[in-house]
Amino acid sequence: MPIATVNPATGETLTTFDEFDHKEIDSRLARARWAFLDHRKTTYAYRAERMRRAADLLDAERDSIAATMTTEMGKTLAAARAEAAKCAKAMRWYAEHAEELLADEHPSAADIEDSGGTAAFVRYRPLGPVLAVMPWNFPLWQVVRFAAPALMAGNTALLKHASNVPQTALYLEDLFRRAGFPEGCFQTLLVGSAAIEGILRDPRVVAATLTGSEPAGRSVAAIAGDEIKKTVLELGGSDPFVVMPSADVARAAEVAVTARVQNNGQSCIAAKRFIVHADIFEDFAARFTEGMKALRVGDPMEETTDVGPLASKQGRADLERLVDEAVASGATVLCGGERPRHLRAGWFYEPTVLADVTPEMLIHREETFGPVATLYRVDSLGAAIELANDVPFGLSSNAWTEDQEEQERFIRDVEAGGVYFNGMTASHPAMPFGGIKRSGYGRELAGHGIREFCNVTTVWYGAKPGDGGPAAK
Incomplete structure (x- = not known):
């Protein structure tokens, strides 16, 4: 695949870039290693000052970088602006909280004595240069939610x-440089997927994180x-959106539309399978279908557009294949298609709702990366949970119920990295994010995310430390 900006709203190739050769890659790996040796010695206050400056720059340049994202991958301009704002928020959050999240941890005095020591503590130390293999669907956010805690x-x-x-990738490198991070702290590698193995096997690269497809995750995990x-992997998702009789059906249907078509439907954590109790199925289905029909599809640069194009021609072809196979196998098109x-x-591609979907259809088990929803009718809580779990993925989940016992059942039994009640899944810097099963492993964001690429170091003293030694209090 060429490294190029191709406007998905027109199919026009706007600009192309040459891949880095082996010499340039080697030079950048060397810079990353040398930069780490100095950067690891800096204070949290030093890093926080530069991270806040990056956030300020991003806020000031929000409109221009939003236009770049929209041009490159087709998200609506409003969504692109919101993404840039979210990135600045996460940068400030980690600037504010990193030191406390990575503060030394102290066992109890009794446990230290039992270990035979006089003092002990745990320190979180950085690992080194980390390779991030990132996707196009949230071209700023996916990177920042790794880069902010890592730096x-x-x-x-x-x-x-x-x-x-x-262009978004190059902007990020320039942003961190202008914010004052020394050369080599954050670098973009203009390379194709074939170069990843050599980079990951290089001893100067100590770890990797990938957000993307299941095949890409398998490859990176195998090499690493x-x-x-x-490694930390955030892969595909086929998140359930379960609606039970105690829910506010009108509100659930309204939120369901946004949950399905956010980012033109191209989001791992977008709700994709709508599982509705039979008692309220007809009401929900009618409201949801009308909401999907009302969306305006068009130029993502126009403020009135709700859904822009898919990011690639192949992406649309993949979506059409799933819909066409489902319809041929008996699914009912309620709108779109x-x-x-x-x-x-x-x-x-039109916002689409399919009913009468069965487990035998490809669309039931494969991720639909576009504005296509599948609608299921169930007659019990147990059937809803069983269907929610009946996919290879386990990223997040949404459940609409006011019944506390049902909520506890969802928390206990749904196989996912998150359970969101009476709302839609959304990532936030203060909350860990990630999945299970074929949705990957490890966590991003919050304290869990910043500690993923740290050396959790046990420090133990058999004799009392001297006055000039490290603090162990």
Whole structure:
């Protein structure tokens, strides 16, 4: 795949970039290593000052970088602006909280005595240069939610971004440089996927994080495992959106529309399977379908557009394949199901609702990365949970119920990294994010995320430390 900006609203190639050669890659890996040796010694206050400056720059440049994101991958301009604002918020959050999240931890005096020591504590130390392999769907946020904690922890970062968002990738490198992070702390690598293995096997790279497809995650995990290097993977999702009789059906249907079509439906944590109790199924289905029909599909640069194009021609073809196979196998199209007739250019697809979906259909088990929802009718809480779990993924989940016993059942039994009640899944810097099953492993954000790429170091004293030794209080 060429490294290029191709406008998905028109199909026009706007600019292309040459891949880095081996010499340039080697130079950048060397810079990352040398930068780490200095960056790890800096104070939290030093890093926080630069992280806040990056946030300020991003806020000031929100409109221009939003336009770049929209041009490169098709999200609406309003969504792009919101993404930039969210990134600045996360930068400030880690600038504020990193030191306390990585503060030394102290066992009890009794446990220290039982260990035979006189003092002990746990210190979180940075690992080194971390490779981030990132996707195009949230081209700023996916990177920042890794980079902000990684840099605040004292690591350095190497970004291999998706090949269709090169200008956003280069902007991020420039942003951190202008914010005052020394050369080599954050670098973009303009390389194709074929270069990832060599970079990951290089001894100067100590760990990797990947957000993307299941095949990409398998590949990176296998290489890193062979090299015995830490990885964090956030892969696909087919999140359930369960609605029970005690729910506010009108509100649930309204939120369901946003939950399905956020980012033009191209989000791992977008709700994709809508599982509704039979007692309220007809009411919910009618409201949800009308909401999907009312969405305006069009130019993502226009403020009135609700749903823009898919990011690539292949992405639309993959979505069409799933819908067409489901319809041929007996699924009912409640709305959509085809390309918009008023848009001749670009990779658009109508917001679509399918009912009568069965487990035998491909669309039941594969992730639908676009504005297509599948609708299921169930007659009990147990059936709802069983269906929610009946996919290979386990990223997040949504459940609409006011019944506390039902809520406890969802928390206990739903196989996912998150359970969101009476709302939609959304990532926040203060809350850990990640999945189970084939949705990956490890966590991003919050304290869990910043500690993923730290050396959890046990420090133990068999004799009392001297006055000039490290603090163990």
